[in-house]
Amino acid sequence: MAEYNLTLPAMGESIAEATIIRWLKEEGDFVKKEDLLVEIATDKVDSEISSPVNGILKKKLFSPNEVAKVGSFIAILETEEKFSLENIPIEKSKKRFYSPLVRTIAHREGISFYELDTIEGTGNKGRVTKKDILKYISIKKRNIVIPYNNVIGVIGINNKNEEIIEMDRMRRVTAEHMVNSKNISAHVTSFVEADVTNIVKWREKIKDSFQKNTGEKLTLMSVFVECVVKAIKDLPMINISVNGTNIIKKRNIHIGLATALPNGNLIVPVIKNADSYNLVGLIKIINDLIKRAKSYQLKPEETQGGTYTISNIGSFGNLFGTPIIHQPQVAIMAIGLIQKKLSIIETPEGDLIGIRHKIYLSHSYDHRVIDGVLGGCFAKKVALYLEKFNCYTKI
Numbered sequence: 001m002a003e004y005n006l007t008l009p010a011m012g013e014s015i016a017e018a019t020i021i022r023w024l025k026e027e028g029d030f031v032k033k034e035d036l037l038v039e040i041a042t043d044k045v046d047s048e049i050s051s052p053v054n055g056i057l058k059k060k061l062f063s064p065n066e067v068a069k070v071g072s073f074i075a076i077l078e079t080e081e082k083f084s085l086e087n088i089p090i091e092k093s094k095k096r097f098y099s100p101l102v103r104t105i106a107h108r109e110g111i112s113f114y115e116l117d118t119i120e121g122t123g124n125k126g127r128v129t130k131k132d133i134l135k136y137i138s139i140k141k142r143n144i145v146i147p148y149n150n151v152i153g154v155i156g157i158n159n160k161n162e163e164i165i166e167m168d169r170m171r172r173v174t175a176e177h178m179v180n181s182k183n184i185s186a187h188v189t190s191f192v193e194a195d196v197t198n199i200v201k202w203r204e205k206i207k208d209s210f211q212k213n214t215g216e217k218l219t220l221m222s223v224f225v226e227c228v229v230k231a232i233k234d235l236p237m238i239n240i241s242v243n244g245t246n247i248i249k250k251r252n253i254h255i256g257l258a259t260a261l262p263n264g265n266l267i268v269p270v271i272k273n274a275d276s277y278n279l280v281g282l283i284k285i286i287n288d289l290i291k292r293a294k295s296y297q298l299k300p301e302e303t304q305g306g307t308y309t310i311s312n313i314g315s316f317g318n319l320f321g322t323p324i325i326h327q328p329q330v331a332i333m334a335i336g337l338i339q340k341k342l343s344i345i346e347t348p349e350g351d352l353i354g355i356r357h358k359i360y361l362s363h364s365y366d367h368r369v370i371d372g373v374l375g376g377c378f379a380k381k382v383a384l385y386l387e388k389f390n391c392y393t394k395i
Contacts, residue, residue, distance in 0.1 A: 004053050006037070006075040008068045015300055017069050018042045019169065020062045024108065029057050031077060035108060038074065041169055042300055055079040098128060105133050170265045181327050186367035189322040190376040194383035196338060197357040199223055202389070214280070221312060222282040224335055225255055227385035228310060229275045235378050239307050241328040242369055256306030256326060257286065259293045260316070268326060269293050270306040313362075314338060320360040330369055333382065336360035359386075 008018060021039040025031055031051045038049050055077035062068050062075075098106070098116065106116050111133075119136045121128040167175065199220060207218040232239050232253055241248045255274040259267050269289040271277070277285065292298050309326045314337035323334040336359055343356040363379035 002079045003058065004055060004077040004079050005073040006049070006051070006077060008040070008070050008072055008074050009049065010070050015042050015070065015304070017067050019067050020064055020074070021046065021169070022064050023060055024048075025057045027057050027060060031055055031057050032104070040068075046170070046296060047298075047300055049074075051077065053077060053079050099130075101130055102128050102133050105130065105137075109137055111137075168263075168265070174266055177327065178324050181324050184327060185325050185330070187322070187325065187364055188367045188370075188372065188375060189362055189364045190372070190379050191320055192361045192363070192376075192379040192383045194359050194361060194386045195343070195356050196220075196359050196386050196389075199386065199389050200338060200357040214283075216283050216287055218283060219286060220338075221257070221286055221310075221335075222279055223386070223389060224310060224312075224382075225257075225271065225274060225282050225286065226279055227382050227389075228255065228308065228333065229253055230385050231378055231381040232308060233275065234381055235374060237374060238331050238365075238370065238378050240330055240369065241307075242330065242366070247369055250307045252307065254305050254307045256303075256309035256329075257289065258309055258311035258323075258326070258332075259290055261296070262294060267293050267298065267303060268306060268309060269298055269302050270304065272305065308332070310335060314359070320362045323362060323364045325364055325366060330366040331375070331378070332364050333379070334362040334364075336362065 018040040019042075021041050023038050024036050025038075031037060031054070033052065033054050034050045036048045037051045037057070040047060040049060057075060058078045059076045061073055068074050102116075105111075116128065116133075119128050119132055120126075121132050123129040123132070203218055203220060210216070210218045236249065239250045239253060241250070252273055253275045255271045256268040257271065259269060261267055269292075271282070271285055271289065274282070289298070289302065292302075306326065306329060308329060309323075309332040311323050311332060311334045313321050313323075313334045317337055318334075319336045319339070321334050321336075323332045325332050338357050338359050340355050341358045343354060343358065345352045345354050345356070361379050361383055363375055363382075365375040365378075367375075
Protein backbone atom coordinates (compact mmCIF):
# COMPACT_ATOMS: atom_id res chain seq x y z
CA MET A 1 0.00 0.00 0.00
CA ALA A 2 1.54 3.30 -1.13
CA GLU A 3 0.74 6.79 0.06
CA TYR A 4 0.32 9.91 -2.05
CA ASN A 5 0.78 13.32 -0.42
CA LEU A 6 -1.57 15.86 -1.97
CA THR A 7 -0.04 19.36 -2.00
CA LEU A 8 -1.67 22.76 -2.23
CA PRO A 9 -0.76 23.82 -5.79
CA ALA A 10 0.68 27.18 -6.83
CA MET A 11 -2.11 29.57 -7.87
CA GLY A 12 -0.18 32.60 -9.06
CA GLU A 13 2.92 34.46 -8.03
CA SER A 14 1.13 36.71 -5.54
CA ILE A 15 -0.73 33.90 -3.72
CA ALA A 16 1.18 32.17 -0.92
CA GLU A 17 -1.66 30.51 0.98
CA ALA A 18 -5.29 29.44 0.84
CA THR A 19 -8.08 28.70 3.27
CA ILE A 20 -9.68 25.26 3.31
CA ILE A 21 -13.42 25.86 2.83
CA ARG A 22 -14.80 22.32 2.87
CA TRP A 23 -13.81 18.78 2.03
CA LEU A 24 -15.86 17.12 -0.71
CA LYS A 25 -14.76 13.64 0.38
CA GLU A 26 -14.57 12.03 3.81
CA GLU A 27 -11.70 9.99 5.21
CA GLY A 28 -12.08 6.42 3.96
CA ASP A 29 -13.88 7.49 0.78
CA PHE A 30 -12.86 6.18 -2.61
CA VAL A 31 -11.37 8.99 -4.72
CA LYS A 32 -11.19 8.63 -8.48
CA LYS A 33 -8.58 10.50 -10.49
CA GLU A 34 -9.85 14.03 -11.30
CA ASP A 35 -12.63 13.80 -8.70
CA LEU A 36 -13.07 17.11 -6.89
CA LEU A 37 -11.59 16.67 -3.44
CA VAL A 38 -11.59 19.97 -1.58
CA GLU A 39 -12.79 23.57 -1.95
CA ILE A 40 -10.25 26.29 -1.17
CA ALA A 41 -10.32 30.06 -1.10
CA THR A 42 -7.71 32.75 -1.56
CA ASP A 43 -8.15 36.49 -1.21
CA LYS A 44 -8.80 36.51 -4.95
CA VAL A 45 -11.16 33.67 -5.77
CA ASP A 46 -12.66 30.38 -4.61
CA SER A 47 -11.61 27.21 -6.44
CA GLU A 48 -11.48 23.43 -6.17
CA ILE A 49 -8.66 20.90 -6.12
CA SER A 50 -9.11 17.53 -7.81
CA SER A 51 -7.31 14.31 -7.03
CA PRO A 52 -4.43 13.47 -9.40
CA VAL A 53 -4.66 9.74 -8.55
CA ASN A 54 -7.06 6.92 -7.80
CA GLY A 55 -7.07 6.03 -4.15
CA ILE A 56 -8.66 6.29 -0.72
CA LEU A 57 -8.62 9.51 1.26
CA LYS A 58 -6.63 8.31 4.27
CA LYS A 59 -6.22 11.56 6.20
CA LYS A 60 -7.12 15.23 5.92
CA LEU A 61 -4.25 17.34 7.17
CA PHE A 62 -6.26 20.57 7.43
CA SER A 63 -9.72 21.27 8.79
CA PRO A 64 -12.24 23.76 7.34
CA ASN A 65 -11.26 27.42 7.91
CA GLU A 66 -7.60 26.50 8.47
CA VAL A 67 -4.97 28.20 6.28
CA ALA A 68 -2.47 26.14 4.28
CA LYS A 69 0.69 27.38 2.59
CA VAL A 70 1.26 26.78 -1.12
CA GLY A 71 3.32 23.59 -1.52
CA SER A 72 2.31 22.12 1.85
CA PHE A 73 0.67 18.70 2.16
CA ILE A 74 -3.08 18.98 2.72
CA ALA A 75 -4.12 15.33 2.50
CA ILE A 76 -2.80 11.77 2.31
CA LEU A 77 -4.27 9.26 -0.14
CA GLU A 78 -3.67 5.51 -0.23
CA THR A 79 -2.98 4.11 -3.69
CA GLU A 80 -2.11 0.76 -5.36
CA GLU A 81 -5.46 -0.86 -4.79
CA LYS A 82 -7.86 -2.13 -7.36
CA PHE A 83 -10.88 0.13 -7.43
CA SER A 84 -14.08 0.07 -9.42
CA LEU A 85 -17.30 1.99 -9.30
CA GLU A 86 -18.77 -0.87 -7.26
CA ASN A 87 -16.43 0.11 -4.40
CA ILE A 88 -18.34 3.32 -3.89
CA PRO A 89 -20.69 2.92 -0.95
CA ILE A 90 -24.07 4.21 -2.04
CA GLU A 91 -27.61 3.20 -1.22
CA LYS A 92 -29.75 1.44 -3.82
CA SER A 93 -32.82 2.83 -5.48
CA LYS A 94 -36.11 0.95 -5.34
CA LYS A 95 -37.51 2.78 -8.37
CA ARG A 96 -35.08 2.58 -11.28
CA PHE A 97 -31.60 1.71 -12.47
CA TYR A 98 -28.78 4.29 -12.46
CA SER A 99 -25.61 3.93 -14.47
CA PRO A 100 -22.24 3.85 -12.66
CA LEU A 101 -21.44 7.31 -14.07
CA VAL A 102 -24.67 8.83 -12.76
CA ARG A 103 -24.11 7.16 -9.37
CA THR A 104 -20.57 8.54 -9.25
CA ILE A 105 -21.76 12.08 -9.98
CA ALA A 106 -24.53 11.76 -7.38
CA HIS A 107 -22.05 10.51 -4.78
CA ARG A 108 -19.65 13.34 -5.54
CA GLU A 109 -22.37 15.99 -5.31
CA GLY A 110 -23.93 14.56 -2.15
CA ILE A 111 -27.19 13.63 -3.87
CA SER A 112 -29.04 10.78 -2.15
CA PHE A 113 -31.01 8.14 -4.06
CA TYR A 114 -34.18 9.63 -2.61
CA GLU A 115 -33.29 12.92 -4.33
CA LEU A 116 -32.02 11.13 -7.42
CA ASP A 117 -35.42 9.46 -7.81
CA THR A 118 -37.02 12.90 -8.17
CA ILE A 119 -34.94 13.81 -11.26
CA GLU A 120 -36.77 13.53 -14.57
CA GLY A 121 -34.86 11.23 -16.91
CA THR A 122 -34.70 11.66 -20.68
CA GLY A 123 -32.94 8.36 -21.41
CA ASN A 124 -34.35 4.98 -22.40
CA LYS A 125 -37.35 4.05 -20.20
CA GLY A 126 -36.94 7.32 -18.30
CA ARG A 127 -33.39 6.65 -17.14
CA VAL A 128 -31.40 9.59 -15.78
CA THR A 129 -28.52 10.40 -18.11
CA LYS A 130 -25.34 12.30 -17.38
CA LYS A 131 -26.90 15.33 -19.06
CA ASP A 132 -30.00 15.06 -16.84
CA ILE A 133 -28.11 14.96 -13.56
CA LEU A 134 -25.69 17.73 -14.54
CA LYS A 135 -28.64 19.92 -15.56
CA TYR A 136 -30.33 19.18 -12.23
CA ILE A 137 -27.16 20.05 -10.29
CA SER A 138 -26.76 23.30 -12.24
CA ILE A 139 -30.35 24.38 -11.54
CA LYS A 140 -30.06 23.34 -7.90
CA LYS A 141 -26.93 25.42 -7.40
CA ARG A 142 -28.54 28.43 -9.04
CA ASN A 143 -31.67 28.10 -6.94
CA ILE A 144 -29.87 27.93 -3.60
CA VAL A 145 -28.10 31.21 -4.29
CA ILE A 146 -30.14 34.11 -2.95
CA PRO A 147 -29.23 37.42 -4.65
CA TYR A 148 -27.49 39.88 -2.36
CA ASN A 149 -27.26 37.35 0.44
CA ASN A 150 -23.52 37.47 1.21
CA VAL A 151 -23.86 35.92 4.65
CA ILE A 152 -23.30 32.42 5.97
CA GLY A 153 -26.12 32.33 8.48
CA VAL A 154 -28.03 34.00 11.27
CA ILE A 155 -26.14 33.78 14.55
CA GLY A 156 -29.04 34.87 16.69
CA ILE A 157 -31.34 37.65 17.85
CA ASN A 158 -30.16 40.28 20.32
CA ASN A 159 -32.22 41.99 23.03
CA LYS A 160 -33.21 44.75 20.56
CA ASN A 161 -34.95 42.20 18.34
CA GLU A 162 -32.24 42.58 15.68
CA GLU A 163 -30.76 39.72 13.68
CA ILE A 164 -27.04 39.13 14.09
CA ILE A 165 -25.71 37.83 10.77
CA GLU A 166 -22.19 36.59 10.14
CA MET A 167 -20.44 37.69 6.94
CA ASP A 168 -19.24 34.99 4.59
CA ARG A 169 -15.51 34.65 3.93
CA MET A 170 -15.57 36.56 0.63
CA ARG A 171 -17.43 39.49 2.18
CA ARG A 172 -14.93 39.63 5.05
CA VAL A 173 -12.03 39.73 2.59
CA THR A 174 -13.74 42.44 0.51
CA ALA A 175 -14.44 44.52 3.61
CA GLU A 176 -10.81 44.28 4.68
CA HIS A 177 -9.58 45.27 1.20
CA MET A 178 -11.93 48.27 1.01
CA VAL A 179 -10.83 49.61 4.41
CA ASN A 180 -7.17 49.03 3.57
CA SER A 181 -7.54 50.87 0.27
CA LYS A 182 -9.05 53.92 1.96
CA ASN A 183 -6.26 53.86 4.55
CA ILE A 184 -3.54 53.50 1.92
CA SER A 185 -4.69 55.84 -0.86
CA ALA A 186 -5.78 59.46 -0.74
CA HIS A 187 -8.96 59.11 -2.81
CA VAL A 188 -10.13 61.88 -5.13
CA THR A 189 -12.91 61.50 -7.72
CA SER A 190 -13.49 63.45 -10.94
CA PHE A 191 -16.67 63.27 -13.04
CA VAL A 192 -17.07 63.70 -16.79
CA GLU A 193 -20.12 63.42 -19.02
CA ALA A 194 -19.76 61.73 -22.42
CA ASP A 195 -22.04 61.56 -25.46
CA VAL A 196 -22.27 57.90 -26.51
CA THR A 197 -25.09 58.24 -29.05
CA ASN A 198 -23.01 56.87 -31.93
CA ILE A 199 -22.02 53.81 -29.89
CA VAL A 200 -25.59 53.07 -28.77
CA LYS A 201 -26.99 53.37 -32.30
CA TRP A 202 -24.18 51.25 -33.73
CA ARG A 203 -24.85 48.48 -31.23
CA GLU A 204 -28.60 48.54 -31.80
CA LYS A 205 -28.04 48.27 -35.54
CA ILE A 206 -25.72 45.26 -35.58
CA LYS A 207 -26.20 43.39 -32.26
CA ASP A 208 -28.58 40.76 -33.67
CA SER A 209 -26.52 39.99 -36.77
CA PHE A 210 -23.32 40.01 -34.73
CA GLN A 211 -24.68 37.45 -32.27
CA LYS A 212 -26.02 35.32 -35.12
CA ASN A 213 -22.68 35.33 -36.93
CA THR A 214 -20.37 34.94 -33.92
CA GLY A 215 -22.48 33.46 -31.15
CA GLU A 216 -21.33 36.32 -28.92
CA LYS A 217 -23.45 38.99 -27.25
CA LEU A 218 -22.36 42.46 -28.32
CA THR A 219 -21.82 44.41 -25.10
CA LEU A 220 -20.84 48.04 -24.73
CA MET A 221 -18.23 47.14 -22.11
CA SER A 222 -15.90 46.10 -24.92
CA VAL A 223 -16.00 49.67 -26.28
CA PHE A 224 -15.40 51.15 -22.82
CA VAL A 225 -12.38 48.89 -22.31
CA GLU A 226 -11.00 49.82 -25.73
CA CYS A 227 -11.32 53.54 -24.98
CA VAL A 228 -9.76 53.18 -21.52
CA VAL A 229 -6.82 51.31 -23.06
CA LYS A 230 -6.32 54.09 -25.61
CA ALA A 231 -6.37 56.70 -22.85
CA ILE A 232 -3.81 54.72 -20.81
CA LYS A 233 -1.49 54.65 -23.82
CA ASP A 234 -1.82 58.44 -24.06
CA LEU A 235 -1.39 58.97 -20.31
CA PRO A 236 0.70 56.00 -19.06
CA MET A 237 1.28 57.47 -15.60
CA ILE A 238 -2.23 56.27 -14.76
CA ASN A 239 -0.96 52.71 -15.20
CA ILE A 240 1.28 52.66 -12.13
CA SER A 241 1.51 51.39 -8.56
CA VAL A 242 3.33 52.66 -5.46
CA ASN A 243 6.01 50.87 -3.46
CA GLY A 244 7.08 53.02 -0.52
CA THR A 245 8.48 56.18 -2.10
CA ASN A 246 8.94 54.52 -5.50
CA ILE A 247 6.51 54.65 -8.43
CA ILE A 248 6.27 51.43 -10.45
CA LYS A 249 5.33 52.21 -14.04
CA LYS A 250 3.61 49.24 -15.69
CA ARG A 251 4.45 48.34 -19.27
CA ASN A 252 1.58 45.89 -19.55
CA ILE A 253 -2.04 47.01 -19.56
CA HIS A 254 -4.17 44.54 -17.60
CA ILE A 255 -7.78 45.73 -17.22
CA GLY A 256 -9.86 44.47 -14.28
CA LEU A 257 -13.65 44.31 -14.58
CA ALA A 258 -15.45 44.63 -11.24
CA THR A 259 -18.22 42.01 -11.43
CA ALA A 260 -21.15 41.45 -9.08
CA LEU A 261 -21.74 37.77 -8.31
CA PRO A 262 -25.20 36.20 -7.97
CA ASN A 263 -24.79 36.03 -4.18
CA GLY A 264 -24.07 39.78 -3.96
CA ASN A 265 -20.31 39.49 -3.53
CA LEU A 266 -17.77 41.11 -5.82
CA ILE A 267 -14.93 39.73 -7.93
CA VAL A 268 -12.55 41.37 -10.44
CA PRO A 269 -11.55 39.18 -13.42
CA VAL A 270 -8.63 40.63 -15.39
CA ILE A 271 -8.13 41.03 -19.15
CA LYS A 272 -4.39 40.44 -19.48
CA ASN A 273 -2.65 42.59 -22.12
CA ALA A 274 -5.93 44.26 -23.04
CA ASP A 275 -4.15 46.41 -25.63
CA SER A 276 -3.37 43.30 -27.71
CA TYR A 277 -7.03 42.68 -28.61
CA ASN A 278 -9.17 44.20 -31.32
CA LEU A 279 -12.79 44.94 -30.51
CA VAL A 280 -14.05 41.48 -31.45
CA GLY A 281 -11.34 39.91 -29.30
CA LEU A 282 -12.35 42.10 -26.36
CA ILE A 283 -16.00 41.10 -26.79
CA LYS A 284 -15.11 37.41 -26.66
CA ILE A 285 -12.79 37.57 -23.66
CA ILE A 286 -15.10 39.88 -21.67
CA ASN A 287 -18.12 37.62 -22.28
CA ASP A 288 -16.08 34.58 -21.27
CA LEU A 289 -14.65 36.14 -18.09
CA ILE A 290 -17.99 37.54 -16.93
CA LYS A 291 -19.81 34.28 -17.63
CA ARG A 292 -17.30 32.19 -15.71
CA ALA A 293 -17.11 34.75 -12.91
CA LYS A 294 -20.87 34.57 -12.35
CA SER A 295 -20.76 30.75 -12.34
CA TYR A 296 -17.79 30.71 -9.93
CA GLN A 297 -15.45 29.09 -12.47
CA LEU A 298 -12.59 31.60 -12.60
CA LYS A 299 -9.06 30.39 -11.97
CA PRO A 300 -7.10 32.28 -9.28
CA GLU A 301 -4.63 33.69 -11.81
CA GLU A 302 -7.52 35.23 -13.77
CA THR A 303 -8.17 37.69 -10.93
CA GLN A 304 -4.55 38.75 -10.44
CA GLY A 305 -2.24 41.33 -11.91
CA GLY A 306 -4.71 44.06 -12.87
CA THR A 307 -3.21 47.51 -13.48
CA TYR A 308 -6.47 49.48 -13.91
CA THR A 309 -10.08 48.63 -13.06
CA ILE A 310 -13.48 49.47 -14.57
CA SER A 311 -16.74 49.15 -12.65
CA ASN A 312 -20.07 49.15 -14.51
CA ILE A 313 -22.34 50.80 -11.94
CA GLY A 314 -24.83 51.62 -14.68
CA SER A 315 -25.81 47.95 -14.77
CA PHE A 316 -27.77 48.49 -11.55
CA GLY A 317 -29.16 51.91 -12.46
CA ASN A 318 -26.58 54.27 -10.92
CA LEU A 319 -25.55 57.50 -12.66
CA PHE A 320 -22.19 58.09 -11.01
CA GLY A 321 -20.31 57.24 -7.84
CA THR A 322 -17.00 57.33 -5.99
CA PRO A 323 -15.45 53.88 -6.56
CA ILE A 324 -12.73 52.63 -4.20
CA ILE A 325 -9.35 51.90 -5.76
CA HIS A 326 -8.45 48.24 -6.18
CA GLN A 327 -5.02 47.98 -4.54
CA PRO A 328 -2.21 48.10 -5.52
CA GLN A 329 -3.59 50.08 -8.47
CA VAL A 330 -3.89 53.85 -8.27
CA ALA A 331 -7.09 54.51 -10.23
CA ILE A 332 -10.51 53.08 -11.07
CA MET A 333 -13.32 54.22 -13.38
CA ALA A 334 -17.04 53.71 -12.82
CA ILE A 335 -19.30 53.67 -15.89
CA GLY A 336 -22.75 55.07 -15.17
CA LEU A 337 -26.19 54.46 -16.63
CA ILE A 338 -26.76 55.57 -20.22
CA GLN A 339 -29.60 58.10 -20.34
CA LYS A 340 -31.43 59.91 -23.10
CA LYS A 341 -31.05 63.67 -22.57
CA LEU A 342 -32.20 66.82 -24.29
CA SER A 343 -28.88 68.35 -25.39
CA ILE A 344 -27.41 71.25 -27.27
CA ILE A 345 -25.59 69.96 -30.36
CA GLU A 346 -22.89 72.16 -31.86
CA THR A 347 -22.66 72.03 -35.67
CA PRO A 348 -20.85 74.17 -38.28
CA GLU A 349 -24.25 75.62 -39.16
CA GLY A 350 -25.00 76.53 -35.55
CA ASP A 351 -26.37 75.03 -32.35
CA LEU A 352 -29.25 72.57 -32.42
CA ILE A 353 -31.32 70.90 -29.72
CA GLY A 354 -31.66 67.14 -29.91
CA ILE A 355 -31.98 63.92 -27.92
CA ARG A 356 -28.62 62.30 -27.17
CA HIS A 357 -27.45 59.30 -25.19
CA LYS A 358 -25.27 60.53 -22.33
CA ILE A 359 -23.22 58.81 -19.67
CA TYR A 360 -21.21 59.86 -16.61
CA LEU A 361 -17.68 58.60 -16.01
CA SER A 362 -16.51 58.64 -12.39
CA HIS A 363 -12.74 58.47 -12.03
CA SER A 364 -11.26 57.84 -8.56
CA TYR A 365 -7.49 58.15 -8.26
CA ASP A 366 -4.75 58.13 -5.65
CA HIS A 367 -3.84 61.74 -4.88
CA ARG A 368 -0.47 60.65 -3.46
CA VAL A 369 0.80 60.15 -7.01
CA ILE A 370 -1.94 61.47 -9.32
CA ASP A 371 -2.92 65.13 -9.21
CA GLY A 372 -6.18 66.59 -10.45
CA VAL A 373 -4.72 67.53 -13.82
CA LEU A 374 -3.76 63.97 -14.72
CA GLY A 375 -6.77 62.34 -13.04
CA GLY A 376 -9.24 64.74 -14.62
CA CYS A 377 -7.53 64.72 -18.03
CA PHE A 378 -7.62 60.94 -18.10
CA ALA A 379 -11.39 60.90 -17.52
CA LYS A 380 -11.86 63.49 -20.24
CA LYS A 381 -9.61 61.54 -22.60
CA VAL A 382 -11.77 58.42 -22.18
CA ALA A 383 -14.89 60.52 -22.82
CA LEU A 384 -13.39 61.96 -26.02
CA TYR A 385 -12.53 58.50 -27.33
CA LEU A 386 -16.09 57.39 -26.63
CA GLU A 387 -17.50 60.40 -28.47
CA LYS A 388 -15.15 59.88 -31.44
CA PHE A 389 -16.05 56.21 -31.77
CA ASN A 390 -16.08 55.40 -35.49
CA CYS A 391 -18.59 52.64 -36.14
CA TYR A 392 -17.50 52.32 -39.79
CA THR A 393 -14.09 50.94 -38.88
CA LYS A 394 -15.44 48.43 -36.35
CA ILE A 395 -16.35 44.78 -36.81
